[in-house]
Amino acid sequence: MVTSLKDRVCVVTGAARSIGLAIAERYCREAAKVVMIDINPQVEKEAERLKEAGHQVKSYVLDITDQAKVLEVFEEIYEQLGPVYALVNNAGIVDQRPFEEITSAQMDQQMRVNVSGTLFCSQGAIRGMKENQEGKIINFSSKSGKTGSALMVHYSAAKGAIIALTQALAYELASYKINVNCLCPGITDATGVWGEVSKGYIHNLQMPREEVVKQFTAKIPLKRLTNIDDVVDFAYFLTVSGDYCTGQAFNITGGREMH
Numbered sequence: 226m227v228t229s230l231k232d233r234v235c236v237v238t239g240a241a242r243s244i245g246l247a248i249a250e251r252y253c254r255e256a257a258k259v260v261m262i263d264i265n266p267q268v269e270k271e272a273e274r275l276k277e278a279g280h281q282v283k284s285y286v287l288d289i290t291d292q293a294k295v296l297e298v299f300e301e302i303y304e305q306l307g308p309v310y311a312l313v314n315n316a317g318i319v320d321q322r323p324f325e326e327i328t329s330a331q332m333d334q335q336m337r338v339n340v341s342g343t344l345f346c347s348q349g350a351i352r353g354m355k356e357n358q359e360g361k362i363i364n365f366s367s368k369s370g371k372t373g374s375a376l377m378v379h380y381s382a383a384k385g386a387i388i389a390l391t392q393a394l395a396y397e398l399a400s401y402k403i404n405v406n407c408l409c410p411g412i413t414d415a416t417g418v419w420g421e422v423s424k425g426y427i428h429n430l431q432m433p434r435e436e437v438v439k440q441f442t443a444k445i446p447l448k449r450l451t452n453i454d455d456v457v458d459f460a461y462f463l464t465v466s467g468d469y470c471t472g473q474a475f476n477i478t479g480g481r482e483m484h
């Protein structure tokens with residue numbers, strides 16, 4: 226367990242909005258050196274806002290599927306800020322459609338962003354973690370990675386692959402005292418993924434939005450959708466603590482997923 230994140234380098238991908246942005250903000254409040262990565266240039270505006278509030282922030286507009294560029298950026302982070310302590314592989318994409326309609330390109334895109342992007346960023350961050358014999362890699366799977374979701378076969382397959390990737394990496398890095406875990410949120414309110422998915426359900430199930438929300442909430446034992454803060458709390462716990470946990474896939478689903 227670390228007592229403070231002060232001046233530790235914490236990298237968050239997909240940090241332009243929603244869950245990734247909220248995790249970056251949490252790290253800022255803990256005085257970490259925060260690196261925000263996103264393909265969306267909005268990440269620069271968010272980083273600027275946080276810098277103006279007095280936090281130590283650097284941002285990169287980067288496509289995490291470009292392995293060469295990813296490795297270059299992480300080399301620069303190492304040289305300019307120091308070894309990465311925590312990497313949150315939050316960037317991800319979702320898509321929703323009947324499985325007969327999924328094209329080769331759509332399948333590849335799900336695997337490239339969600340799975341390969343996670344791998345490439347982990348490769349980039351590992352040098353300093355190995356040298357320091359400490360580090361936390363927090364990947365993002367989903368409830369759909371544990372129990373696949375109808376109309377999201379490609380997303381479910383990619384998120385399932387992230388659980389296996391997490392376990393394999395946890396084995397490979399255990400001797401360096403690097404913890405590798407992943408989070409499996411349920412439907413998280415006020416996020417890009419849920420915005421996209423709910424649009425898909427409204428279209429594919431021919432239901433109004435309120436009915437979609439009602440039906441999904443009814444399946445959750447704790448009777449509410451996941452909040453961004455529920456996810457941030459867990460990511461923070463795994464950053465400062467959880468030293469004896471590795472290779473795990475933690476459900477943040479209000480009991481909707483129990484295995």
Ligand SMILES: NC(=O)c1ccc[n+]([C@@H]2O[C@H](COP(=O)([O-])OP(=O)(O)OC[C@H]3O[C@@H](n4cnc5c(N)ncnc54)[C@H](O)[C@@H]3O)[C@@H](O)[C@H]2O)c1
Binds near residue numbers: 238315
């Ligand atoms: N929101 C949910 O309901 C939910 C549920 C389960 C799992 N998750 C997972 O949590 C993570 C965050 O979800 P969210 O709803 O906050 O997502 P979001 O769509 O709001 O944000 C994702 C961010 O990732 C960025 N991104 C996408 N492709 C990228 C690429 N190639 N390179 C760099 N950045 C890229 C986007 O620009 C965006 O800013 C995702 O991995 C998602 O699959 C979300």
